Amino acid sequence: MRFLFVDSIDEFEPGRRARGLFLMPRDFALPACLIAEAIGQLASWIAMEHAQFNMRPVAGLVGQCVIEREARPDELVELAVEMEECETDAVSYAGRARADDSAIVMLERCGAPMLPLQDFDDRGATRSRFAALCSPAGGRVGADRKLAMPLPLSEITYDSNSATATLTTPAEADFYADHFPRRPVFPATLLLDAEIRLARTLTEHLGLSDSVTRPLIRVSDVKLRTFIAPGQALELAALMRGHESASVDFTLSAKIAGKRVATAELRLERN
Amino acid sequence: MGDNSSITRDKIDAVYPKVAQAIADALAREVEECKPSSSIIGELGAESIDLLDIVFRLERAFKIKLPRNRIVKDARGELSESEFEHKGILTDAGRTRLQQYLSEVPADRFPTALRIDDVPRLFTVETFCKLVARAQLEQAGAA
Secondary structure, eight states, rough: OOSOOEEEEEEEEOOOOOOOEEESSSSOOOOOHHHHHHHHHHHHHHHHHHHHTSSSEEOOOEEEEOSSSSOOOOOOEEEEEEEEEEEEESSEEEEEEEEEEEEEEEEEEEEEEOOHHHHHHHHSHHHHHHHHHHHHHHHOOOOOGGSSSSSOOOOEEEEEEEEEEEEEESSGGGGGGGGSSOOOOOOHHHHHHHHHHHHHHHHHHHGEEEEEEOOOEEEEEEOOOOOOOHHHTTEEEEEEEEETTTTEEEEEEEEETTEEEEEEEEEEEEE | OOOOOOOOHHHHHHHHHHHHHHHHHHTTTTTTGTTTOOOOOTOOOOOOHHHHHHHHHHHHHOOOOOOTTHEEEEEHHOOOOHEETTTTEEEHHHHHHHHHHHSSSOOOGSSSSGGGGGGGGBHHHHHHHHHHHHHHHHHHOOO
């Protein structure tokens, strides 16, 4: 169990909202995209419980994701989700993660289709985990240290205003045991992390990184079009659309064998 | 069958600019490309996740609720499921109902054997205009 980022659910209003906690590992930090994953996982618990564990949401749309800062080791991250729609065929929600009285990640206008849970996980095991999360003891399983290491980008090339790279998803990884037990899928949040890293290397390559050191990261119109399987080679691209003194804008895309699988807009802003 | 007769041309024209903008934004297209008769999937290149995106954008833009599968449910009306479709293919009665309901879609776009899963392939920009106009009417009626 290495890709579960909700340790406990402390407040739960069925189909409407929930609050939960995630304790960052004591001696290493996870990338902020995995805090966004934690918010999405909390929303998934609301959606699955509402669908009586017959259906589960799968990543699809994020209207906006703002990453204010990285989470620090040993921080207790407070998660909150408000469902905008909670139906058996699709859900939409907003959420946020905070720690030490400051915002880490904020998600708005997220949307996800609901698919049969049994295709991804065991229904009984999912119910049991939900019960554990809602119990006073919670259900902390700890995080995998390997997730603190960025997945390598290879074949990085730069043009006058763009960068491309290859990201080969691991053929085997512990996180597939949770994402998902019956159908391993490469997590969209790890793809987003790789895309943002590619864009940041482009700002360095173009000599723009001074204007956005330790930036506020604003990702919008994220759309994931298909499942990404283990071992697939993704062609990543970051196109710089423009820049000002304190911000740089990009269009991000990921393709597999020339077919578009994910798109997003990115703004790095001076924080 | 769900009644579309109260959806007048004026009502469709009134919502069209915002509907076209929402569809253009969802599909990363120019708004001028999103003509009323444009096929959402065939001409504008939408995939299933785009349809969900369009619905969410329209709900936010117009502050309405657009239940998924609404079009098929409304078109089916009082027909039973088995009268409407058989083994995933629309019956003759079901196809006729759908064709009446989606009157904005040219008849030659309806294949003889129409799979229920392929119904979204028929949707045009105007289909979404009618969906929005209808939701607005219902919302006004409920208020």
